[in-house]
């Protein structure tokens with residue numbers, strides 16, 4: 001459950017506030033970052049309202065997390081190691097070397113990364129960047145890299161990342177990217193006003209910056225635990241942790257500083273086993289195993305542990321305690337969900353039945369500000385057993401509109417259901433009130449009274465939520481019920497991210513846009529002969545499916561052959577023309593193919609049919 005009452009939690013313990021403020025050297029003032037055109041890409045000052053006492057429009061536990069996470073500035077972690085926090089969703093960490101500074105995780109946007117580096121230099125001198133480390137392959141840890149490489153000749157400094165970084169960095173959003181980015185608007189509360197009744201962060205950080213994203217490939221792959229590198233005179237010992245919070249992730253240790261970087265594997269909240277925007281489910285068991293390994297490798301020799309979000313933990317005893325609770329958190333969720341599953345509970349039932357041990361319930365950093373116990377239990381269930389709970393009544397259910405129409409009719413019409421819902425809401429059963437009103441709205445999306453009533457219920461669910469992303473989902477749902485679907489911002493795909501896709505990924509990306517029914521009478525075979533790769537890929541449209549494989553050059557059967565370099569492929573796929581691309585065969589094939597390629601609606605409705 002996400003609801004907590006303030007008295008259940010140790011609000012009197014101010015240790016987190018002391019830690020979050022420790023080593024403060026100075027803030028960016030104002031705490032606003034703009035791009036070259038003057039557009040605001042980050043505004044931390046907009047969260048100044050969090051200084052006040054928690055209002056009744058927020059869960060006190062989440063409000064407290066917002067107070068901690070919205071702190072902004074440069075902080076000393078230990079001698080020679082600094083963090084800029086509060087200038088993006090993530091932290092940038094700076095490690096001073098013999099001749100300059102090593103940057104760990106250059107934020108999402110070049111603009112915020114440049115501002116963070118400038119803030120560091122204001123206080124620590126104009127040290128050149130001598131190395132970059134990406135802890136893992138999520139965009140909030142590499143996207144702003146150009147902001148710290150300004151003036152650094154390309155290829156002149158080492159860039160270190162876990163094995164599989166590039167593949168992971170570009171692949172997560174290739175297939176389900178449109179649905180994920182629409183749902184991410186709900187998760188981060190992009191359309192919401194920041195304020196006591198609006199967006200107060202997402203638990204992990206405040207929100208995401210909106211500047212320019214890039215991707216510079218690593219030059220050093222970390223492939224095994226125990227691998228050591230010396231960067232600008234600084235010795236670093238690595239632990240690879242594949243398949244934890246990210247498919248490619250690593251922790252690492254600085255022996256001369258007795259400092260441990262836990263990447264995003266141990267942050268000051270319960271993280272996500274599946275993010276609400278949607279993702280492949282992560283493995284809680286592996287996650288806990290690697291946390292235990294990090295403890296045995298490093299914890300007792302660490303005077304401080306820091307991560308890519310939130311504030312550090314000082315003192316080896318506290319580091320050990322912190323990591324052991326984080327380890328137990330993921331292991332407990334994994335093991336207990338499986339135990340409950342094996343007694344016959346489905347995901348919803350297991351989530352409801354899950355009770356956390358007292359130590360995990362009382363520690364602040366094990367609370368579900370970003371992930372939640374409820375949705376993480378369902379994630380474990382999903383990982384092992386999938387969507388079907390085994391009950392045949394739920395094997396072949398009607399989709400939402402068809403079910404809603406029947407439910408509303410069975411319950412005596414919309415007025416009767418709205419009145420029933422009002423009764424449940426008045427008794428505080430907001431969950432069932434939402435379920436009833438959702439049926440009314442899906443049976444008749446023009447019922448504005450039902451939409452308003454449901455929006456009010458979502459508001460109240462949001463105000464009670466301890467989880468930042470739940471709050472954002474409820475509030476965004478309420479917003480869209482009242483004002484209609486928020487239009488997705490223009491797609492600003494990073495050219496560097498797109499160009500890092502493989503030929504196979506690009507062909508897959510186009511295959512998932514083929515409108516099957518419209519295409520199933522068409523047959524076409526196109527060869528892509530890449531002069532720079534020395535490879536020919538054949539894509540074949542048949543039965544509404546665009547499949548592809550590598551073929552030997554000159555294999556007969558192609559209706560059209562395109563002769564090009566890989567860099568030209570994207571333009572051809574986006575239909576911007578075939579300039580500079582050699583062609584052999586029937587050019588009309590292109591038109592026939594493009595005619596069955598669908599452009600997805602990036603602003604599809606969620607809380608209405």
Ligand SMILES: [Zn+2]
Nearest residue numbers: 090138140264
């Ligand atoms: Zn992150």
